[in-house]
Amino acid sequence: MSLEGKWFFELITPDLVMMYRVKSYIYSGKTPYQSVEILETDSLGRSLVLDGKTQSATFDEHIYHEALVHPAMLVHPNPRSVFIGGGGEGATLREALAHPTVERVTMVDLDARVVELARLHLPTHSRGAFDDPKTKLVHEDARGFLEQTQESYDVMILDLVDPLEEGTAYTLYTREFYQAALGRLNPGGVLVTQSGPGSPLNHKECFTAIVHTLSGLAAKVLPYSAYIASFVTPWTFTMAVADGDVRVPTEPAEVDEIIRERFGRRLRFYDGETHRHMFSLPSYLREGIASETRVVTDENPVFMV
Amino acid sequence: MSLEGKWFFELITPDLVMMYRVKSYIYSGKTPYQSVEILETDSLGRSLVLDGKTQSATFDEHIYHEALVHPAMLVHPNPRSVFIGGGGEGATLREALAHPTVERVTMVDLDARVVELARLHLPTHSRGAFDDPKTKLVHEDARGFLEQTQESYDVMILDLVDPLEEGTAYTLYTREFYQAALGRLNPGGVLVTQSGPGSPLNHKECFTAIVHTLSGLAAKVLPYSAYIASFVTPWTFTMAVADGDVRVPTEPAEVDEIIRERFGRRLRFYDGETHRHMFSLPSYLREGIASETRVVTDENPVFMV
Amino acid sequence: MSLEGKWFFELITPDLVMMYRVKSYIYSGKTPYQSVEILETDSLGRSLVLDGKTQSATFDEHIYHEALVHPAMLVHPNPRSVFIGGGGEGATLREALAHPTVERVTMVDLDARVVELARLHLPTHSRGAFDDPKTKLVHEDARGFLEQTQESYDVMILDLVDPLEEGTAYTLYTREFYQAALGRLNPGGVLVTQSGPGSPLNHKECFTAIVHTLSGLAAKVLPYSAYIASFVTPWTFTMAVADGDVRVPTEPAEVDEIIRERFGRRLRFYDGETHRHMFSLPSYLREGIASETRVVTDENPVFMV
Amino acid sequence: MSLEGKWFFELITPDLVMMYRVKSYIYSGKTPYQSVEILETDSLGRSLVLDGKTQSATFDEHIYHEALVHPAMLVHPNPRSVFIGGGGEGATLREALAHPTVERVTMVDLDARVVELARLHLPTHSRGAFDDPKTKLVHEDARGFLEQTQESYDVMILDLVDPLEEGTAYTLYTREFYQAALGRLNPGGVLVTQSGPGSPLNHKECFTAIVHTLSGLAAKVLPYSAYIASFVTPWTFTMAVADGDVRVPTEPAEVDEIIRERFGRRLRFYDGETHRHMFSLPSYLREGIASETRVVTDENPVFMV
Numbered sequence A, B, C, D: 001m002s003l004e005g006k007w008f009f010e011l012i013t014p015d016l017v018m019m020y021r022v023k024s025y026i027y028s029g030k031t032p033y034q035s036v037e038i039l040e041t042d043s044l045g046r047s048l049v050l051d052g053k054t055q056s057a058t059f060d061e062h063i064y065h066e067a068l069v070h071p072a073m074l075v076h077p078n079p080r081s082v083f084i085g086g087g088g089e090g091a092t093l094r095e096a097l098a099h100p101t102v103e104r105v106t107m108v109d110l111d112a113r114v115v116e117l118a119r120l121h122l123p124t125h126s127r128g129a130f131d132d133p134k135t136k137l138v139h140e141d142a143r144g145f146l147e148q149t150q151e152s153y154d155v156m157i158l159d160l161v162d163p164l165e166e167g168t169a170y171t172l173y174t175r176e177f178y179q180a181a182l183g184r185l186n187p188g189g190v191l192v193t194q195s196g197p198g199s200p201l202n203h204k205e206c207f208t209a210i211v212h213t214l215s216g217l218a219a220k221v222l223p224y225s226a227y228i229a230s231f232v233t234p235w236t237f238t239m240a241v242a243d244g245d246v247r248v249p250t251e252p253a254e255v256d257e258i259i260r261e262r263f264g265r266r267l268r269f270y271d272g273e274t275h276r277h278m279f280s281l282p283s284y285l286r287e288g289i290a291s292e293t294r295v296v297t298d299e300n301p302v303f304m305v
Helices: A061-075 A092-098 A112-121 A142-148 A175-182 A209-215 A252-263 A270-281 A283-290 B061-075 B091-097 B112-120 B142-148 B175-182 B207-215 B252-263 B272-279 B283-290 C060-073 C091-097 C110-122 C142-148 C175-182 C207-215 C252-264 C272-278 C283-290 D061-073 D091-097 D113-119 D141-147 D175-181 D208-216 D252-263 D271-278 D282-291
Strands: A003-011 A016-030 A037-041 A045-050 A053-057 A081-086 A104-108 A133-138 A153-159 A187-196 A218-229 A233-241 B005-013 B016-030 B035-041 B045-050 B052-055 B081-088 B106-109 B135-138 B153-159 B185-197 B220-228 B233-241 C003-011 C016-030 C035-041 C045-050 C053-057 C083-088 C104-108 C136-137 C151-159 C185-197 C220-228 C233-241 D007-011 D015-028 D036-043 D045-050 D053-057 D082-086 D104-108 D135-138 D151-157 D185-197 D222-228 D234-241
Touching: A003 A037, A003 C016, A016 A112, A016 C003, A016 C016, A037 A112, A045 A112, A045 D222, A053 A061, A061 A153, A061 A233, A061 A270, A081 A092, A092 A104, A092 A153, A112 C016, A142 D045, A153 B106, A175 A187, A175 A209, A175 A218, A175 D015, A187 D082, A209 A218, A209 A233, A209 A283, A218 B252, A218 D271, A233 C091, A252 A270, A252 C016, A270 B283, A283 B272, B005 B035, B005 C207, B005 D015, B016 B091, B016 B112, B016 B272, B016 D007, B016 D015, B035 B112, B045 B112, B045 D271, B052 C110, B052 D104, B052 D252, B061 B153, B061 B220, B061 B233, B061 B272, B081 B091, B081 B142, B091 B153, B106 B142, B112 B153, B142 B175, B175 B185, B175 B207, B185 B207, B185 C110, B207 B233, B207 B283, B220 B272, B252 B272, C003 C035, C016 C110, C035 C110, C045 C110, C045 C136, C053 C060, C060 C091, C060 C151, C060 C252, C060 C272, C083 C091, C083 C142, C091 C104, C091 C151, C104 C142, C110 D135, C142 C175, C175 C185, C175 C207, C185 C207, C185 D252, C207 C233, C207 C283, C220 C272, C220 C283, C252 C272, C272 D282, C283 D271, D007 D036, D015 D053, D015 D113, D045 D091, D053 D061, D061 D091, D061 D151, D061 D185, D061 D222, D061 D234, D061 D252, D082 D091, D082 D141, D091 D151, D141 D175, D175 D185, D175 D208, D185 D208, D208 D222, D208 D234, D208 D282, D222 D271, D222 D282, D234 D282, D252 D271
Parallel strands: A081 A104, A081 A153, A104 A133, A153 A187, B081 B106, B081 B153, B106 B135, B153 B185, C083 C104, C083 C151, C104 C136, C151 C185, D082 D104, D082 D151, D104 D135, D151 D185
Antiparallel strands: A003 A016, A003 C003, A016 A037, A016 B016, A037 A045, A045 A053, A187 A233, A218 A233, B005 B016, B005 D007, B016 B035, B035 B045, B045 B052, B185 B233, B220 B233, C003 C016, C016 C035, C016 D015, C035 C045, C045 C053, C185 C233, C220 C233, D007 D015, D015 D036, D036 D045, D045 D053, D185 D234, D222 D234
């Protein structure tokens, strides 16, 4: 196989770089907030890259988005109102709307241009979700929105870009922000956030700090992880429930039963045994969390490479 | 950070290439059987690369080798004799010898030069294991050895290089070979083999075929996986027990108790919850296995990219 | 400076690869004849890449095209009719039309789509030349055209893609083709062809064979070279005159005088001293020519890497 | 051809990176002054890389070193004493000693370790020159040496590493240094320095400034260039003579005659027509020189990328 032609380089660490052979560039440009590439590769299909970081690819976006959305949505027995922070591709919205209990989803993503590009160039990510009458789409800073809204939600899903030093998303990973967000949860509500990479190489970049920060604010905090091939690394998610009485299922059969009741069908990625795989953390992640002392604040944020 | 200088390229797929920034090349050469690189990177420490494929790196070789060795060794209540096929770095040997029940380990690795280089340049991989009086090191083809030996073993650990088309190891991943190997197990014995990458991108390269092949030969076959950062992909392992009465623990507490009894201490990577993480397969691996029909034979081998 | 983002790889030799950091891809696609990329880099501006080979870039296309066109056009005292083979970007056409003596230019380029893309995306290459009433543009195989046409020309300029094994242009670098082409020259006419790379690494790929082949057919053959930064190598050109009495100037002052007479102004790259630089070959090129024995024929073509 | 394995990246500009496929790393390390790599590639043979910049490669070091040494040595009718600044590989020394008139060569190179490594790993560069009784090797700063020595020389050859911002060699490219150096020339003496890359992309980095600086100090300044394949760019050299009566030959026959008289044989790269090629500058170099206004001083040095 040849060396020639179009490659895309993405940093894993400053010493590990992933080269993707690009079949075609669908879009390259800048919005007021970030650089955007939509590119197509043989292995991963079509992917969205913001500020140099792959956000999701058609090959395995269902893994990322099911892992992000369904555990929290199924912990809640009857989620009717959902808040999504970020999630520009529309796939988080798609998965949230797939729950028949849902009556209203408020999605707040700063960057209208990314949503527009995703609707045009990544249509299978949203599959019509933006046109669903239950969807309310707002282009605003998610933090400003949550600090001012009077609404409250059964489930809040934070599908945000990574906290990069040169970006602005890092203010959506702090104690102050989480306090504001948890304050907009209805009783029995559940919050989940993507919480960065979870490989032995980089789980201390932000994952452990996010878990530790949320642990000071919520009754139960449940970190979990799933391998995302298009990121070439396990990715982490952190669920938080304010109310300690909320029950989180652990047995595969129980999860499978809840899925069956909610959907009447199987999901593509998430099921009972997958749940157990994701929520049983390998030792290094548990040890990283146990030894973490950082509380992320507006004054002392965390940044990813 | 700069582009300049020494990089090592490793293919994940023909479209995904990992670039490692190399601090130094410790050794580069060819043995009669394969090309060898021992290189040092900032992120992964010192790594061994055979025929262009990273075998292990000091940063996380304990994850790979504990995942390979301990589940099988702990399923057996009293492993006294161990066979290792391959395992040139000596770390599989090291982990096997760590079990106080072990009286004798026969390690058969074709390539004496790799063992010699690993002892010299990767001393923390073997940490003296080659000098242990319980160790018997043979440089021969593992298949030929097993077909001729009169010995039998409580545990057999196959830590082989991948089945590459241009290599010869592919004859160590066939039904005929597994039959020969299982035939050298003592009653109640356990066999485990590394079984290739387990990401959604490549789990059908050889993992599912190996599982399917062993399923036709052993009473119980237990595939599992662990993410190996230095491979930038989850890796799979497959355990097989000929005797259906052998009990494989599933509860974390039970595994932790067995570890405590055997070692009187905690291990570095492997513990009860890690066990559950590894043995609870994400849905795509289970579906890949369920839909697999290939039986790997000497006539119809499988190859990795 | 960062590693991340879009890179384009071009082979110089199988062991030397040039990486261009791409600002944007203007166009990527395939015509019936070849793959096309139009890309923008900071260093080289906008460039056209056909079948993985950079053809020209706005940064220095004037060097390539002046070097190709003007020496032959100025050797002829009064070039009125010009034939161009290839030259899809339109810059060879532009430079030919810049000669006030010219009444008619017939440009034969197989690939209409490349011409169309160049007009749209590389407008400064042609600067209106395609709309000049003196221009006759034909989309046909240049060889077929020349073998059938009744027209003849004062100057013939062969601005062809390289003779790649997988392409078809190699039939435009053979003795049979050159015979047909020289046969369409008017008395006193001059032919010039691009003749491939001229570095010590690769001048024997096709340059010396082209010179040797033309030497068997024309009274005078004058090879010359110019460094083209966007190719990161010196490039060669070979001029041939059928009539041995044609005088080729060698003194800088003489060339400068001819330029002044023809244009009444200085050119951007080509002048008397540049002429001497280009036509005085470094020793390895002369020795390569002197020791060359290959005659390129339809049966025994040459190919570039 | 495969992507896998060892590559070396070298920056041409921040947007153009050359990738060399490395067969083997002969040496990698750091001296007190710089990082050193000696590596072997298929295309270029064995090369020396200091602080990330290729210094010379066995494939074409004869081109670089003949171009640097012989023009100045042959302008002088009877060079008996030669000063070399830098030149650690020993090839400049080798070429200087090849002149039968030479009685004494003083080579001052700061970095003893580089000389030692070159003698060991690049023996064909020096071919015994370090053991020649005419050679006096000093490991000292060339500037300090010249400012203190009482010796004077017929020819001075500055074969220095590039003026990098992070290095110290930039003090050997300033008016103050050139004054000191020219002050150590015997009557009728000639100085020559390598003066950086000479492509349209980078000739203004330092070449034009060096020429302009020397022009204020010497009676005649003659810049010239030669393409060096292992640098993938033309390289420049600048010769300066303090005494305006020194005659520099320009006609190929004259140069060939001088070579014949001096050596009684032909050289490998340098001859009369090559001389004319090198000393006839393409227009952009002449224009770059003509428009240059920078005088390089200790206070206002120039740096290469």
